[in-house]
Amino acid sequence: MTSPMYKRSTDTMFCEVGSDIIALNVDRGRCYGMENVSATVWNLLTEPANLEQICDRLIQIYDVEPQACRSEIEQLMVNMQNEGLVEIVPTGSDAS
Amino acid sequence: MPVTADPNKTSTPGAVSNTSLGSALCTECGLCCTGAIHDSAALDSDEIEAAKALGLPVRDNEKPTFALPCPHLKGTMCSIYGSRPRACHRYKCQLLMDLEADDIDFDDALGKVVTAKALRRQAEMVMPEGMTLPQGRALAIALPSAPAGAADSAGRRSEMQLKLHTTALNLYLDKHFRNARDRKAFELNLVGHGKTGTEME
Numbered sequence: 001m002t003s004p005m006y007k008r009s010t011d012t013m014f015c016e017v018g019s020d021i022i023a024l025n026v027d028r029g030r031c032y033g034m035e036n037v038s039a040t041v042w043n044l045l046t047e048p049a050n051l052e053q054i055c056d057r058l059i060q061i062y063d064v065e066p067q068a069c070r071s072e073i074e075q076l077m078v079n080m081q082n083e084g085l086v087e088i089v090p091t092g093s094d095a096s
Numbered sequence: 097m098p099v100t101a102d103p104n105k106t107s108t109p110g111a112v113s114n115t116s117l118g119s120a121l122c123t124e125c126g127l128c129c130t131g132a133i134h135d136s137a138a139l140d141s142d143e144i145e146a147a148k149a150l151g152l153p154v155r156d157n158e159k160p161t162f163a164l165p166c167p168h169l170k171g172t173m174c175s176i177y178g179s180r181p182r183a184c185h186r187y188k189c190q191l192l193m194d195l196e197a198d199d200i201d202f203d204d205a206l207g208k209v210v211t212a213k214a215l216r217r218q219a220e221m222v223m224p225e226g227m228t229l230p231q232g233r234a235l236a237i238a239l240p241s242a243p244a245g246a247a248d249s250a251g252r253r254s255e256m257q258l259k260l261h262t263t264a265l266n267l268y269l270d271k272h273f274r275n276a277r278d279r280k281a282f283e284l285n286l287v288g289h290g291k292t293g294t295e296m297e
Contacts, residue, residue: 013256015218015264018211022267022284024260026253029241031263033284079287 003051005089006077012085014042025084032083037062038076048089051077114196118188121195121202125209126172128189131164131229132216132265133273138183150176165228189273208272215265222257236262237281 008014014023021034021042034042037058044057054077055069062069080086127133139147139160147154152162166184168176174184191208194200200208216229223232236259263282270279 013253013260015215015260017215017264017268022260022264023287024256024263026256029239029256029259031260031282031284033267033286035286035288038287076288083285083287085287 005048006086007048009087117202129166129169135230136161219261219265
């Protein structure tokens with residue numbers, strides 16, 4: 001079973017500071033910092049992607065076991081979703 | 097601490113002292129005079145009249161200061177270098193101190209100046225016309241987190257653009273340019289995926 005597709009929240013604006021990302025959820029008015037892996041994941045989400053697609057890419061970049069990667073990224077996506085930075089693409093949508 | 101241009105010097109440092117490298121860095125930067133790093137600069141009590149005569153925006157309080165940006169900053173250069181206030185002469189940002197202490201090399205320091213100036217431009221682009229960097233900073237800090245009106249209103253988005261880019265600029269300046277005692281009150285919530293966020297490094 002594949003995981004849901006994630007995309008950047010439409011309520012989020014961001015800017016790059018070197019290799020880091022600072023994002024702001026407009027509705028909440030709070031700024032969030034993303035470094036290292038979380039910044040890489042954010043950059044991967046220029047297009048909607050599911051957990052498998054994200055982890056496949058991360059495994060190419062980082063020295064990490066697939067199972068550990070999935071576990072960590074699963075938690076990261078929950079955190080990002082809770083902060084309103086990403087959202088799940090509704091099933092049947094064109095993912096735009 | 098911007099310096100005046102010396103036509104006999106090249107902007108590319110060779111095998112020179114750290115002080116000369118510092119001057120070269122300041123010549124490329126000038127951010128301390130723009131109001132990006134500080135809201136104001138201190139004046140000694142015996143400098144107040146001279147500062148007024150120079151046209152500096154003096155605040156003649158118990159602790160006299162003049163407001164930044166300095167009207168005598170031309171590009172990245174000081175146009176009153178020979179008669180500038182003592183605070184300008186004394187001032188060294190953290191990046192300059194790091195360079196002079198050999199804690200960072202010149203190219204890395206210059207790279208941080210380039211990044212800071214790019215962040216400054218981004219912040220200025222979303223600030224209302226005529227607003228100074230200290231004013232933008234004060235406004236960004238004062239902006240409430242919760243929306244006053246509809247979250248998707250154009251006004252709300254403009255305010256949040258200001259908050260985002262001003263926060264990015266100031267966090268970068270806090271990290272590389274400001275001394276510990278001068279850091280600003282910008283809040284950032286780190287988003288990680290584990291205890292440290294670096295397990296996969």
